[in-house]
Amino acid sequence: MTSSDSSGEKWTSAEEEIMRATYRALLSHGYANLSMSRIAEELDKSKAAPYYYYDSKDELLVSFLDYSVDQFEETIDTRESDDPKETLDRVIEKLLPLQPDETEQQLQTVLVELRAQAVTNGAFREQFTRLDEKIVTAIHEIIQQGIDDGVFRDVDSTRVAEHILATITGTRYCHATTNRETAIAVTRVSLSSYIDSELRKRP
Amino acid sequence: MTSSDSSGEKWTSAEEEIMRATYRALLSHGYANLSMSRIAEELDKSKAAPYYYYDSKDELLVSFLDYSVDQFEETIDTRESDDPKETLDRVIEKLLPLQPDETEQQLQTVLVELRAQAVTNGAFREQFTRLDEKIVTAIHEIIQQGIDDGVFRDVDSTRVAEHILATITGTRYCHATTNRETAIAVTRVSLSSYIDSELRKRP
Numbered sequence: 001m002t003s004s005d006s007s008g009e010k011w012t013s014a015e016e017e018i019m020r021a022t023y024r025a026l027l028s029h030g031y032a033n034l035s036m037s038r039i040a041e042e043l044d045k046s047k048a049a050p051y052y053y054y055d056s057k058d059e060l061l062v063s064f065l066d067y068s069v070d071q072f073e074e075t076i077d078t079r080e081s082d083d084p085k086e087t088l089d090r091v092i093e094k095l096l097p098l099q100p101d102e103t104e105q106q107l108q109t110v111l112v113e114l115r116a117q118a119v120t121n122g123a124f125r126e127q128f129t130r131l132d133e134k135i136v137t138a139i140h141e142i143i144q145q146g147i148d149d150g151v152f153r154d155v156d157s158t159r160v161a162e163h164i165l166a167t168i169t170g171t172r173y174c175h176a177t178t179n180r181e182t183a184i185a186v187t188r189v190s191l192s193s194y195i196d197s198e199l200r201k202r203p
Numbered sequence: 204m205t206s207s208d209s210s211g212e213k214w215t216s217a218e219e220e221i222m223r224a225t226y227r228a229l230l231s232h233g234y235a236n237l238s239m240s241r242i243a244e245e246l247d248k249s250k251a252a253p254y255y256y257y258d259s260k261d262e263l264l265v266s267f268l269d270y271s272v273d274q275f276e277e278t279i280d281t282r283e284s285d286d287p288k289e290t291l292d293r294v295i296e297k298l299l300p301l302q303p304d305e306t307e308q309q310l311q312t313v314l315v316e317l318r319a320q321a322v323t324n325g326a327f328r329e330q331f332t333r334l335d336e337k338i339v340t341a342i343h344e345i346i347q348q349g350i351d352d353g354v355f356r357d358v359d360s361t362r363v364a365e366h367i368l369a370t371i372t373g374t375r376y377c378h379a380t381t382n383r384e385t386a387i388a389v390t391r392v393s394l395s396s397y398i399d400s401e402l403r404k405r406p
Contacts, residue, residue, distance in 0.1 A: 030323065109322050116319030118380040119312050120233065129381040162386060163370065163393035170373025177321040178332040183365060190366035197400050 011067060017043060018050050019067040022060060027106045031113035036060070058121065061114065065127035069134060076138050084146030088195065091138060096168045098188055105176075112176045132169075136161045143199065152199040160198050167191055214270060220246060221253050222270040225263060230309045234316035239263070261324065264317065268330035272337060279341050287349030291398065294341060299371045301391055308379075315379045335372075339364045346402065355402040363401050370394055 011019070021042035029038055036057055039050045054060040076091060097104055118124040140161040146152030171187040174180060214222070224245035232241055239260055242253045257263035279294060300307055321327040343364040349355030374390040377383060 032323070112322050113319055115376075115380045116316055119315050120235070125380065125382060129383055132377055132381050132383055132386075159389055159393045159396070162389040163397065166373035166377065166386070166390045166393075167366065167370045168373065169377055170369035170371065173318075173376050174335055174369065174372055177318045177328065178335050179328060180332055180335055183335075183369070186362055186365040187369045190362045190369075193362070194366065194397060 010070065015053070015063075016067075018053065018060070019064055021050070022064045023068075026064075026110045027103065031061075031110060031117075034061075058117070058123075061117075062123040062127060065114065065124065065131070069127060069131045072131065073134055073138075076134075084142050084149060084151055085199075088139070088142045088146075091142065092164070092168065092188075092191065095135065096171055096184065096188065096191075098185065100184075108172055108176045112173060132165060136165050139164050146199065151201070153201050155198055160195075163194070164191065167194070213273065218256070218266075219270075221256065221263070222267055224253070225267045226271075229267075229313045230306065234264075234313060234320075237264075261320070261326075264320075265326040265330060268317065268327065268334070272330060272334045275334065276337055279337075287345050287352060287354060288402075291342070291345045291349075294345065295367070295371065295391075295394065298338065299374055299387065299391065299394075301388065303387075311375055311379045315376060335368060339368050342367050349402065354404070356404050358401055363398075366397070367394065370397070 018039070022039050024042045025034055025039045028042075029035075034057060036049075036051050036054075039060070043050070050060055054063065076094065100108070114124065115128055118128045136158075140157050143152060143155070143157040143160055147154050147157060167187060168191070171184055175184050221242070225242050227245045228237055228242045232238075237260060239252075239254050239257075242263070246253070253263055257266065279297065303311070317327065318331055321331045339361075343360050346355060346358070346360040346363055350357055350360065370390060371394070374387055378387050
């Protein structure tokens with residue numbers, strides 16, 4: 001797969017179609033039961049088959065992760081609001097929805113299966129490294145903005161951002177791999193309390 | 204596998220031998236490349252083969268998780284010290300060693316692979332639910348002891364315990380699946396700061 005087309009965009013429309021088909025196939029079948037032919041089934045018959053572009057399911061999935069991290073960066077627009085506290089709350093609600101719908105739950109499940117590949121597969125590992133870096137950077141920038149604006153305390157914003165990433169990732173992971181249904185709600189409360197005690201200015 | 208032998212112990216010595224062999228085989232080969240014959244290779248030739256006791260690799264691994272949770276409960280003895288803060292620090296160092304040695308790193312790696320099975324396998328899921336419950340209960344009891352002794356603030360000990368579990372689990376998971384080597388050290392600092400700000404009594 002080329003990393004840019006003639007227009008300078010990273011993803012061609014053909015590649016984007018394959019990525020969307022991969023997403024649908026992953027949600028339907030999970031990682032273990034995913035195959036190139038199942039991804040092809042999700043594609044318009046007139047389009048080139050995924051094996052025209054990719055040699056293997058794992059090669060395709062590394063591109064899928066690359067694409068997803070790019071998409072994630074676009075959706076997590078941290079400049080939308082002027083209120084850093086509001087922006088931070090919105091990012092946390094996006095990363096750890098209090099009441100995840102079925103698609104979000106399936107997505108979390110698939111991400112745990114994909115992330116387990118990162119233990120032994122360096123290309124997967126690089127993509128999850130990139131994803132975590134993007135999340136920490138986004139949270140770090142919001143906190144730094146709040147400090148610069150004088151609405152947050154002057155804390156070590158990297159430390160707080162890493163703490164928020166670890167807590168959110170751990171909660172999602174535990175939720176996807178245990179029957180402890182109430183854990184998300186409890187952690188959301190504890191995370192609010194953490195953010196409040198770390199960032200809120202005291203009179 | 205019977206859950207108790209004639210002496211009333213949950214694990215017979217034959218079962219324990221198989222569990223220790225499974226542990227060694229998991230560290231050497233990982234989950235994906237583990238097989239009944241590789242576990243048998245780790246066992247004394249005079250012992251009964253694991254397939255005498257278990258029908259499949261996954262059935263054996265569910266027993267292995269069950270055994271590991273029992274072992275974990277024994278090692279995480281929360282009554283060892285009179286100082287709740289010291290006990291809490293010791294449990295955190297055990298769950299999230301600041302400088303994990305090679306065996307601990309391999310174990311974390313294997314646990315990520317095993318935990319990914321919990322997404323689709325109910326028996327694995329039950330064992331990881333049990334593990335997380337044990338950890339939260341242990342931390343909760345230490346905090347409650349500190350509150351009762353008057354050395355910790357009167358916080359919602361369940362909320363703080365869940366937060367610590369989520370942060371530790373997330374950090375271990377990120378460490379095993381990314382190249383972000385410094386994340387553990389940063390989270391250990393942030394966790395100390397969290398515990399201090401939640402639990403330390405203010406004059």
